[in-house]
Amino acid sequence: MTSLDDARTLLAEFPVADGHNDLPWALREQVRYDLDARDVAADQSAHLHTDIPRLRAGGVGAQYWSVYVRTDSPDPVAATLEQIDCVRQLIDRHPEDLRPALTAADMEAARREGRIASLMGAEGGHSIANSLGTLRGLYGLGVRYLTLTHNDNVDWADSATDEPRAGGLTAFGRQVVREMNRLGMLVDLSHVAATTMRDALDASSAPVIFSHSSARAVCDHPRNIPDDVLERLPANGGMAMVTFVPKFVLQAAVDWTAAADENMRAHGLHHLDTTAEAMKVHRAFEERHPRPVATVSTVADHLDHMREAAGIDHLGIGGDYDGTAFTPDGLDDVSGYPNLIAELLDRGWSKADLAKLTWKNAVRVLDAAEDVARGLQATRPPSNATIESLDSLDG
Amino acid sequence: MADLQDDLRTTAAAGEFDDLAEPYSDEAVMAADPYEPVSDPDDAPMTRAHAILAAHPVADGYNGLPWALKRLSHYDLEEGESTVDTDVPRLRRGHVGALFWSLHLPDGLDGDRAVGATLEQLDLAKAVARTCDEGLRPACTAGQVADARNCGRVAVLLGPAGAPAVGDSLGILRQLHFLGLRVLTLTGVSWASDAGLTRFGEEVVREMNRLGVIVDLSGASAPTVRRVLSLSRAPVLCSRSGARALRPHPVNLPDDLLAELGAAKGLCLVPLTAEQTGPTVRDVADHLDHIRAVAGAQCVGLSGTYDSGSAHPQELGDTSCYPRLIAELLRRGWDEADVALLTWGNVQRMLRGADFTARAAQQRREPSAATISELDG
Numbered sequence: 001m002t003s004l005d006d007a008r009t010l011l012a013e014f015p016v017a018d019g020h021n022d023l024p025w026a027l028r029e030q031v032r033y034d035l036d037a038r039d040v041a042a043d044q045s046a047h048l049h050t051d052i053p054r055l056r057a058g059g060v061g062a063q064y065w066s067v068y069v070r071t072d073s074p075d076p077v078a079a080t081l082e083q084i085d086c087v088r089q090l091i092d093r094h095p096e097d098l099r100p101a102l103t104a105a106d107m108e109a110a111r112r113e114g115r116i117a118s119l120m121g122a123e124g125g126h127s128i129a130n131s132l133g134t135l136r137g138l139y140g141l142g143v144r145y146l147t148l149t150h151n152d153n154v155d156w157a158d159s160a161t162d163e164p165r166a167g168g169l170t171a172f173g174r175q176v177v178r179e180m181n182r183l184g185m186l187v188d189l190s191h192v193a194a195t196t197m198r199d200a201l202d203a204s205s206a207p208v209i210f211s212h213s214s215a216r217a218v219c220d221h222p223r224n225i226p227d228d229v230l231e232r233l234p235a236n237g238g239m240a241m242v243t244f245v246p247k248f249v250l251q252a253a254v255d256w257t258a259a260a261d262e263n264m265r266a267h268g269l270h271h272l273d274t275t276a277e278a279m280k281v282h283r284a285f286e287e288r289h290p291r292p293v294a295t296v297s298t299v300a301d302h303l304d305h306m307r308e309a310a311g312i313d314h315l316g317i318g319g320d321y322d323g324t325a326f327t328p329d330g331l332d333d334v335s336g337y338p339n340l341i342a343e344l345l346d347r348g349w350s351k352a353d354l355a356k357l358t359w360k361n362a363v364r365v366l367d368a369a370e371d372v373a374r375g376l377q378a379t380r381p382p383s384n385a386t387i388e389s390l391d392s393l394d395g
Numbered sequence: 396m397a398d399l400q401d402d403l404r405t406t407a408a409a410g411e412f413d414d415l416a417e418p419y420s421d422e423a424v425m426a427a428d429p430y431e432p433v434s435d436p437d438d439a440p441m442t443r444a445h446a447i448l449a450a451h452p453v454a455d456g457y458n459g460l461p462w463a464l465k466r467l468s469h470y471d472l473e474e475g476e477s478t479v480d481t482d483v484p485r486l487r488r489g490h491v492g493a494l495f496w497s498l499h500l501p502d503g504l505d506g507d508r509a510v511g512a513t514l515e516q517l518d519l520a521k522a523v524a525r526t527c528d529e530g531l532r533p534a535c536t537a538g539q540v541a542d543a544r545n546c547g548r549v550a551v552l553l554g555p556a557g558a559p560a561v562g563d564s565l566g567i568l569r570q571l572h573f574l575g576l577r578v579l580t581l582t583g584v585s586w587a588s589d590a591g592l593t594r595f596g597e598e599v600v601r602e603m604n605r606l607g608v609i610v611d612l613s614g615a616s617a618p619t620v621r622r623v624l625s626l627s628r629a630p631v632l633c634s635r636s637g638a639r640a641l642r643p644h645p646v647n648l649p650d651d652l653l654a655e656l657g658a659a660k661g662l663c664l665v666p667l668t669a670e671q672t673g674p675t676v677r678d679v680a681d682h683l684d685h686i687r688a689v690a691g692a693q694c695v696g697l698s699g700t701y702d703s704g705s706a707h708p709q710e711l712g713d714t715s716c717y718p719r720l721i722a723e724l725l726r727r728g729w730d731e732a733d734v735a736l737l738t739w740g741n742v743q744r745m746l747r748g749a750d751f752t753a754r755a756a757q758q759r760r761e762p763s764a765a766t767i768s769e770l771d772g
Contacts, residue, residue, distance in 0.1 A: 085566030
């Protein structure tokens with residue numbers, strides 16, 4: 001048996017619980033939610049990283065579907081509800097393959113049934129418009145994590161890729177974290193500034209996650225996690241879900257991307273635009289400047305380091321498929337996870353360790369967050385705090 | 396408590412949903428069992444009013460309690476809260492069995508401000524209901540309303556919300572419905588204006604039918620009312636409308652629309668406000684008389700409009716006052732069967748009708764992917 005066969009056997013028992021997939025955004029941008037035009041029950045490799053046959057081939061057993069909306073969206077709350085509606089329709093259309101999941105128990109039920117547990121995560125505090133009532137509304141609609149920021153700061157938290165302003169979390173930001181703890185919504189620290197990561201770890205009484213982030217010590221990019229933060233995960237109980245995005249994991253790709261983004265802006269496009277027109281501009285640039293290629297091994301290097309820093313109980317996988325223009329060789333789309341598992345087997349990771357990486361840690365973390373929420377709900381009413389009352393205007 | 400459990404027939408009726416196919420048959424929804432009187436015609440009107448209300452409580456179509464409570468730092472609805480018009484002791488004295496909580500927003504909010512504020516309103520309403528679970532029980536369907544009543548609780552339904560709440564998006568409409576929204580008022584948006592419904596507006600009504608969100612036409616333009624009456628496969632309501640023939644308030648309905656509403660088996664819920672129906676119990680009764688005559692006994696109901704910032708007629712100052720109004724109707728010769736329809740039966744028929752229509756439509760139609768830009772350009 002090759003290690004790839006072993007990997008598939010392992011994944012059949014402990015499939016991948018992936019922290020971040022932007023299929024809903026791709027469906028919004030490409031076909032405005034015309035789900036007949038992108039039938040994910042069939043092969044969509046011409047358009048998408050993700051479809052059900054490839055999720056099956058990749059050994060995916062749980063997926064946090066991102067209900068991301070752009071930070072410059074005029075109506076981010078409204079757009080987030082439309083993204084949630086999209087996920088719900090996907091689940092309703094494919095009941096044999098996708099199972100709605102709100103809890104750790106739902107994830108295990110999906111695994112037993114051989115379906116893909118479908119959870120939701122919101123990507124950026126702009127989706128709650130500075131309102132704890134709206135946060136609770138998203139929880140009520142099934143959202144189980146909130147990434148505190150996306151690429152831009154919010155009023156109450158600094159992003160990794162914006163100018164520092166709050167210096168981490170404001171008082172209202174800490175209140176958001178506490179209310180998420182009370183609800184049982186996971187605090188996601190991907191995208192946030194290191195200062196925000198540390199503040200959130202201080203404020204949170206539940207395990208936190210990084211839904212799609214890798215190690216800064218391996219590749220020095222602000223989207224990655226510094227070692228001092230990784231080292232706090234054992235005490236917190238949370239997990240870091242390694243991402244595959246080449247421009248975050250490979251230094252040569254970081255440099256190349258900076259040049260490519262500049263090229264996009266020169267063409268009057270947003271650097272994250274994934275429309276057909278934008279992709280054309282991107283491809284033209286790529287022809288002139290060969291793109292440095294990340295590989296399975298690049299990602300495995302991050303995992304080896306993250307394991308050193310955080311420990312095997314605090315690792316997971318967050319591919320960011322359909323949220324990134326490029327993917328590493330061997331991890332080209334959602335069917336690629338077995339290649340990563342095979343690489344780790346070759347590097348000597350045990351089957352027990354890999355089961356934690358792919359499945360067990362993700363279930364444990366959500367279960368722990370539910371546990372904390374049950375305790376807090378017995379003692380604390382819903383918070384009515386407002387940003388006006390907690391943060392001074394110049395805060 | 397004992398009297399509240401007499402309504403088991405309603406629950407049994409709910410069990411028949413599964414056998415019904417096409418939208419809903421008139422026989423199934425309209426043909427009630429022969430009415431069995433519960434009061435002694437020789438008793439005084441007030442005594443009879445209490446007896447009838449005990450069996451057929453008030454389904455109150457409009458109440459703003461959650462919003463009114465926002466200004467209070469502390470409240471206890473089970474013990475009684477004198478600073479508002481609505482609390483559990485007075486709901487019980489008034490024989491209120493179901494309450495629609497309005498989610499209407501201040502005028503002029505749109506886009507995210509309306510969508511976000513509606514999420515906050517839903518959150519607030521649920522929080523208020525949770526503080527009071529001995530007295531109130533959230534409900535969505537006709538069956539759940541009957542269940543609440545059989546447990547001795549006042550059923551709380553969420554809505555109406557204003558149309559800006561859905562942010563011009565059917566996906567948002569679906570998510571608000573998922574969070575419990577049951578009634579949407581078709582005013583204040585580009586797709587339901589003085590000119591009537593646009594193509595997107597028509598698609599909103601079809602999607603509301605598919606979901607079981609009831610259309611509220613109070614304040615809608617006459618062209619919108621007429622288009623919805625011909626389009627909607629589920630009965631519609633007017634959450635706060637009196638008779639314009641008696642009082643020329645813009646939200647009150649003229650006789651021609653009342654007659655058309657009656658012909659479409661819609662429901663006109665009459666507000667107990669000085670502004671719309673007049674300053675006395677007799678004024679309110681005049682509106683009820685008139686609407687019953689024009690639209691029919693099966694098309695009239697009650698909308699207390701308490702805790703919504705309106706002044707109320709004398710002797711109808713809070714949610715405990717319904718027996719006074721019912722006694723007045725009995726004095727005017729309303730028979731018990733019509734009173735029972737007015738207070739409870741008609742709203743239950745409306746909810747059942749919406750539930751039937753939704754079930755049938757969901758077998759035929761997928762969620763609509765239409766967008767306002769595609770349909771209205």
